[in-house]
Structure formats: C-alpha cells, structure tokens
Amino acid sequence: MRITVLGTGYVGLVTGACLAELGNDVICMDVDLKKIDGLKQGIIPFYEPGLESMVKRNCLADRLRFITDLSQQERPSEVYYVAVGTPSDEEGFADLQYVLAAVRMIGQHIDNYCVIVDKSTVPVGVADKVQAAVREELKNRGLDQLSFDVVSNPEFLKEGAAIEDFMKPDRLVVGYPTDKAKEVMSQLYAPIIRAHGGKILYMSVKDAEMSKYAVNAMLAARISFMNEMAMICEKLGVDVDNVRLGIGSDSRIGEKFLFPGCGYGGSCFPKDVKALVGMAKDQGIEPIILQAVETRNALQKHVLAEKVRRVLGNDLSGITIAVWGLAFKPETDDMREASSQVFIDDVIKAGARVRAYDPVAQNSARRTFPEHYFSSGHLQILDDQYAALEEAELLVILTEWKSFLYPNLTLLTSTLRQKIIIDGRNIYDPAEMQQHGFLYSGIGRGVSLD
Ligand SMILES: NC(=O)c1ccc[n+]([C@@H]2O[C@H](COP(=O)([O-])OP(=O)(O)OC[C@H]3O[C@@H](n4cnc5c(N)ncnc54)[C@H](O)[C@@H]3O)[C@@H](O)[C@H]2O)c1
Incomplete structure (x- = not known):
C-alpha cells in the first residue's frame, strides 16, 4: 500500500520503518527540517534498538522516503x-x-479516497475534530464530495522495544467508522497477524481513543500502588520485593508493572494520566483514583533526594553525588519527565555537585538540563560509569540499565568516598550490599534510614 506517516518521532519513525519493512511504499513527513535532513543521511534522531539498520535497509530498497511537506509527494497515498x-x-x-x-x-493535498489513521494519543472525540478540519480544507478546494475516513489506531509500543512491539503486538486496537476503512486496516495489518498471531480488536472510534488512555492510566496506577506499598514496607521493616513476588504470582494480578521505584516518567504516562483527569473533570466526574496516581508519582520523584539528605544532611554544599542513569527507563535516550530531572534539581538546589553517567542519554541530558548547571560546574555528564564515581560521596541509581546490574564492587569501594548506595530501581540485593560493607537503601527494601 502507499502510506504517508506524519511525524517522525519515536512512534512515527518506527511505524514508517516497520510498514516499509512489511513491503509497503512509505513516505515519512516531518516539519522539522533538520530531522528530515539527518534521516535522509541515515541519522536517526533518537536511540531505539534496531531502528537504524531497518531505516537504512528500507531507504536503500526505495520503500522508505523522507519529505518535509506533503506537496513533495509524487502521488497521494491510500493511508495517512x-x-x-x-x-x-x-x-x-x-x-x-x-x-x-x-x-x-x-x-490540502488529498484528491482520492483515503484513510486517515490517528496513531497519536488523543482524547475521546478528537476523530470528529479531525474529520471536521479535513472536511473544511477539502471544501476550500471545492472538493466537498471527496470521501475519506478517520480511524483511531492508538499505539502501545514501548520505547526500547518499539520494533518488537510493532511487529509482534499483544493486540491491535482499531476504531473504525465504516466497513471500507475496516477493510483497509485489516489488509494493512494482515502480514503482522499472519506472521505472529495476535489479534485486532475492532471497535468504535471513541472506544479505541479511550482504550489508549485507560491502558496507560492502569499501568501508571500499578506503579503508583507499588510505590505506596514500598513506602509502607520501608517503615515496617518489610522487603517490598518479596511482597511484589507474592502479589505478582496471583494469576488475577500478574507480575508485570509491579516494580516500585523513584517514579514513572517518559512522554506518555504523565501526560496521558493528566489528560484523562481533564477528560473526567470535563464530564463532571471527580477522578479520585487518577489524581492519587499522579500525586503519589510526584512525591515519589523526591524520595531519593530525601534519602540523600537523611544520610548527608540538608545542606549539600561541597558534596559530590554520583548518578548512574538519566533516561526515564533503560534502552532509550528519552529524558522527558525522567525522575533524574527532579532528583538532580533537588540536590543541586541543596548545593551538591553531580557527576552523572548514562549509556545513551548523554546528549539528551545536555539538552534537557539548564545551561547554568553545566557552566557553574554543578552538573557533569561523564562517558564512563566509574569515572562518575570520582570525588563522589555516594552513588544514586536512577535507571536500571543492564550495565549497572553487576558493578565492579572493588572499584566502587576504592573510588567512592563513602560506601553508600541509594538505589532508586531496586537492582541490588540489600543483604549482599551490606555484606560488602555498603550502607544500602533501595525503595521499600525493609531498611529505613531513620
Ligand atoms: N513515545 C512513545 O513511547 C509513545 C507510545 C505510544 C503512543 N505515543 C503517542 O504518539 C504520539 C507521538 O509521540 P512521539 O513520542 O513519537 O512524539 P515525538 O515528539 O517524538 O515526535 C513528534 C514528531 O511530530 C513532528 N510534527 C509536529 N507537527 C507536525 C506536522 N504538522 N506534520 C508532521 N510532523 C509534525 C515533530 O517535529 C516531531 O518530530 C503522541 O501522541 C504520543 O502520546 C507515544
């Protein structure tokens, strides 16, 4: 099929590359000229495993092209x-x-029937607004009679595993307004279903729009629930990691998304929970649970700085802190709403200097933090995880990258000024760390710093 994808961010570029990989003729369009210039030269604007080679392969095969304006399309597409x-x-x-x-x-550009597929996460009812906006543009061109359909096909991919998620989805959700649109979508996704099984859930457009928000709100709620459990466990001398196993092995609950930590971030959960709160309030409903999910998460992002202050005192002037992990989760360089932003702001405001390391998010971090943090020497981003420990009083873990899982404890011991680890992702075993002489505090691991 001839397909145009508008937006070459995490979702658009993965969608375009995967659809090209499935044999479609794909054009990706973005208003960011620099991004498109880079993509034409094979430069991927963000880190996503497997994406670079897929983009290059499909560009070479001439199944994937990049443009900055729909007027550059040689002919209109069947799907946008x-x-x-x-x-x-x-x-x-x-x-x-x-x-x-x-x-x-x-x-402004179509002149044949096409399906417009909304992959962006949008509130219930936006498909109608899309319909009206396109209809108005067609009217301005004297094409009032041209028919098109607006489908809602929310995206559930996870950054860091985006290609796998696109190609082997748990399910696809398609909200369709006409049988013609449903047929187009079923043809489009037939190769994925044929190759990997899975299912397409067909429903109304509004049901599909809502499904996306409900999924993200449920996942965020599980995290906030576990974070609250962790806070209680910590005070009661209970290890939340054992409680997690106890909860997760109940088949009614399941084991995923039950890891407590230093708060959820990223481009989706925070904004989607907020948007759902807004949708509920618009309908006169007080979204008590959703608001609590947000409140717990906001508090959770300050927990690590509080632990640092409890160990080293409120005034952190003259103190250097080593940070491992800046991205909001592993396998991505995305720093949007990352917990590291809140932690680093908190400790720098209290006077500390931070030496931070992340395997892939160094450049996003340089763009994310205020310039004066760097120029004043309060924040340094290092290229080596052990170099980040030099002069540091303690180590704080903010992202659970694999390279942090089995650290060189001899090097940790000889480099850190004090043997203290504050672990925001619970990646270490408290007993083992204590055996090696570390003061270790995770999230809800039964050891309180009080
Ligand atoms: N990132 C994720 O993990 C994820 C997962 C599921 C759903 N989503 C949803 O998908 C949507 C996109 O998210 P993202 O993370 O890919 O965003 P992003 O910010 O990475 O990319 C958006 C892109 O759209 C481009 N753009 C803006 N206006 C444009 C226009 N008029 N025409 C063409 N391009 C334009 C921007 O230049 C940018 O490159 C959002 O609604 C998000 O909530 C994201």
Missing part, C-alpha cells in the same frame, strides 16, 4: 498515519495543535 506529538497544555489537557495542523495539511 498521524503520529505527531500531543503534549500537555498549560492546564494539563492534550494540546491538539500539532494533530490539527497535520490533518489540515492532509486535507
């Missing part, structure tokens, strides 16, 4: 994917300006 950002606006609602600008552009 919208995968632009939907960040929170000032009041926490989903900001729809990018979606509406993108679909207006579609309305």
